[in-house]
Amino acid sequence: MEFDIPKARPIWQELPEHFKINVIKMLPYVSRCKLRMCSQADKETVDKTEMRIKTITLKCQTNFRVNIKIRPALPDDDIFFERDFFATSSSLVRIFSNPIIKVRRLIMEFILIPELVLELMRANLKNIKVDQIFMKNLCHGDGRSGLKDSFLDLLSHLEVKTMIVSGRCLPKNFEKLVAMDQWKKAKGVYFANENQFEIRHFLHLNSLRLWLKRLSIEEANVLIENFINKESFEHRSTFFQINTAQKMEPDVILPGCDNYWKKELVDMNENNYELIRVQNFKMAHSEDLIFVVKATETMLAGSLCRPSFVHDDFMDSPLI
Structure with a gap:
């Protein structure tokens, strides 16, 4: 009676080096160190991964x-x-x-x-x-x-x-x-x-968080316009948050207000709830994303959002 004897699987020492490197990349640090001590060949492979x-x-x-x-x-x-x-x-x-x-x-x-x-x-x-x-x-x-x-x-x-x-x-x-x-x-x-900085120095950035003594209405408008006209962006990393010591006028910065998103993005316990404004803008170079801006007396925040996930994308901006 004949039996099919399975072929031996490849052993570690016989694997091509590029396969070994792919495996080592997935090893935790301690495991790498242990493998490095196994042989001179393993040490050299770990050291080049x-x-x-x-x-x-x-x-x-x-x-x-x-x-x-x-x-x-x-x-x-x-x-x-x-x-x-x-x-x-x-x-x-x-x-x-x-x-x-x-x-x-x-x-x-x-x-x-x-x-x-x-x-x-x-x-x-x-x-x-x-x-x-x-x-x-x-x-x-x-x-x-x-x-x-x-x-x-x-x-x-x-x-x-x-x-x-x-x-x-x-x-x-x-x-x-x-x-x-x-x-x-x-x-x-x-x-x-x-x-206290001039906003013009920050317009090339995609993520921005500042604490300023004051932010003028003109600078606020320039900042918003700059972000909605960006050509390179990702919804996970395109946002700004500016906190100010001197009070601003939210209704002047954002003359329009989306009441639906205001309810979603503004806590009723926030100071001067009635004055807070939320407005969304179309991105100049994207048909799929919008830019949502929230203005209070002491903060102006904006975040690139997916229309179906505005709350998550706005609230989860890494620095907001």
């Missing part, structure tokens, strides 16, 4: 130590370790200098910037791609830090899509920022403290 890091967070302690938290893009346990204040920058440079490692978001405090800039200069590292950089104050609510020359020096080494900056911004430093290629190529900005 791209790894994506979702977030690197640096938090200073009072004992000149820095807590470092690394969150891989794939579901996995976060990686925690500590470094001496002056050794932290060298650890970051080792990550940034590795071409297979891609970092989406870097969160750090202003006090760490000078040392990091020095290390980047020593390593001659430039054009480091980071989707988003988030600069925080050492103390919550401290407005003394902000956009200074050291931050501009750091930014000169990076290619960023979005920047979030805490603290005040002096006019002279803001003028330097808007002249940089990094600013002109950016897609989103959030200044988390009250400043």
Whole structure:
């Protein structure tokens, strides 16, 4: 009697390298490290496989130590370790200098910037791609830090899509920022403290969040017109939110009001409910999307929305 003997399935060692790389891309960080120790061939394959890091967070302690938290893009346990204040920058440079490692978001405090800039200069590292950089104050609510020359020096080494900056911004430093290629190529900005900027400097951005002392009616109209006439946009990432210290006139900014969407997008408990206006606009370069704007006495917010999902798209804008 003859039996069909099944052929042996391919074993790991016999797989072509490009198949191995596709498998390694899906492995959590710890599993990659274990595979790397199996053989010299596996070590070389792991070392040439791209790894994506979702977030690197640096938090200073009072004992000149820095807590470092690394969150891989794939579901996995976060990686925690500590470094001496002056050794932290060298650890970051080792990550940034590795071409297979891609970092989406870097969160750090202003006090760490000078040392990091020095290390980047020593390593001659430039054009480091980071989707988003988030600069925080050492103390919550401290407005003394902000956009200074050291931050501009750091930014000169990076290619960023979005920047979030805490603290005040002096006019002279803001003028330097808007002249940089990094600013002109950016897609989103959030200044988390009250400043006073001219809206014209932000019109190239697709996502915008600002706290301003005041916003004129003319600037509000220019901002709305700019967003509804954008040629490049996505409903998940095209929006603005401007909060102001000086009160605005919602009925002048939005002479029309869609009462149906006002009920959906305005909480009855919001201050001066009767004055709040909601209006939608047709996008100049899309037949499928609309731009919805909400105006209150102290906030102007707009978001690109799908007509059937206006509530979700407006309320879920990442920075609104």
